[in-house]
Amino acid sequence: MHNREIKVDKNIQRWEEKIIQIFPKAIPNTCIWKDEIDILNILFTLCDKNLNNIFYPNGQVYDLMGADFSKEDRCLELITDSSIDVIKPTKLSFHYYDEAFSWAYFRIETDNLEQTPIYDYKCLYKEDLVMLDNGQYIDIYNWYRGEYEDENNIIRQFSNKDQIISRFLSKSSFLIFPKGSYFNNIYEKSYNMLESDELENTIEEFIPKG
Numbered sequence: 001m002h003n004r005e006i007k008v009d010k011n012i013q014r015w016e017e018k019i020i021q022i023f024p025k026a027i028p029n030t031c032i033w034k035d036e037i038d039i040l041n042i043l044f045t046l047c048d049k050n051l052n053n054i055f056y057p058n059g060q061v062y063d064l065m066g067a068d069f070s071k072e073d074r075c076l077e078l079i080t081d082s083s084i085d086v087i088k089p090t091k092l093s094f095h096y097y098d099e100a101f102s103w104a105y106f107r108i109e110t111d112n113l114e115q116t117p118i119y120d121y122k123c124l125y126k127e128d129l130v131m132l133d134n135g136q137y138i139d140i141y142n143w144y145r146g147e148y149e150d151e152n153n154i155i156r157q158f159s160n161k162d163q164i165i166s167r168f169l170s171k172s173s174f175l176i177f178p179k180g181s182y183f184n185n186i187y188e189k190s191y192n193m194l195e196s197d198e199l200e201n202t203i204e205e206f207i208p209k210g
Contacts (some may be wrong), residue, residue, distance in 0.1 A: 011180035014051055016101040022047060022094075031094040036069070037110070037141055039092040040076060043067035046106065047079075048178060053179050054080065057172035058125060059189030064176060071135035075113070076164070078174070085126075086167045087174070089112050100207050103183065106176040113169045125170045133161035140164060162180065175199075182206065 019027060022045055031037050046052055047066050054064040066079035070086045078085045096104045114180045116125055116137050127139045130148070142148035143164055150156050173192050177183045186206055191199055 008180035011051065011178055012102045014048065015178035015180075016043055016106070018048070018051070019094075019096070019101065019104060027096055028094070029096050029098075033092045034090070036074060036076060036089065039089050040067055040069065042092055042094075042106070042109075043076075045079075050179060052176050053181075053184060054078070055175040055177070055187060055189075055192060057170070057174065057189065057192040061184075061187070063115075072202060073130070079125065084163055084165045086113070086165055093196060095196075097204060097207055102181045103203060103207050104178075104181075105181075105183070106205075107199070108174040108176070109196075110168060110172055110174070112171050113167055115169055116167070123169060125172075127166065127167040127169055128160075129165055131165045133159055133162055155175070195208075 022042060023031070033042060043064070044067050047064055049065075050063070052064050054062050055061055062080035062082055064078060068077045068079065069075075070077045072086060072088075075086050075088045078123055087108065088110045090111050093105070093107045093109070095107065104137055115123055116129065118129060118137055118139055119127070128140045130143045131137055132148075133180060138148055143158070147155050147157055175192060183203070183206075189201065194202065
């Protein structure tokens with residue numbers, strides 16, 4: 001067995017362990033969570049180094065490294081290897097095909113977020129901003145200047161608690177699969193726009209039978 005095959009097998013085994021941790025008695029074919037605390041707890045369980053890939057609605061693929069409550073009401077932060085992103089989740093669902101752990105996945109469905117008044121133009125699907133430690137949003141241009149003007153017109157430097165964030169504005173979905181899943185080879189960003197049952201049926205067609 002080649003090294004890559006060994007890594008894939010170990011990854012799927014770790015994914016299976018996480019699923020069993022979430023469902024210690026019996027693994028359902030489908031499960032849905034709508035409460036933000038429940039969603040956060042499940043996502044936190046899945047956040048492990050080199051375990052998962054999260055597929056964004058814009059087609060980008062990242063490692064989901066963490067999740068946290070946002071300072072915005074009813075919103076969560078997705079923390080990846082490249083970004084911190086604010087979403088407004090409506091539900092998290094789990095989808096499982098009997099014994100096919102490499103195809104088991106989680107799907108976050110999100111609602112629309114109203115754009116902030118920071119910019120005088122309409123952002124298409126996400127809004128890139130700087131979030132100060134107090135939760136205030138400011139124009140991302142300030143980050144590249146290395147300073148910003150506060151509400152008292154005083155020029156200030158950024159602290160290590162200030163950060164760039166992206167707010168995902170449009171209703172969409174995010175998909176989470178194990179890093180070793182064959183789904184990584186067949187993924188198209190159009191899958192994020194499918195209805196839940198359409199995605200289930202599409203994926204089932206790729207699973208080897210017998």
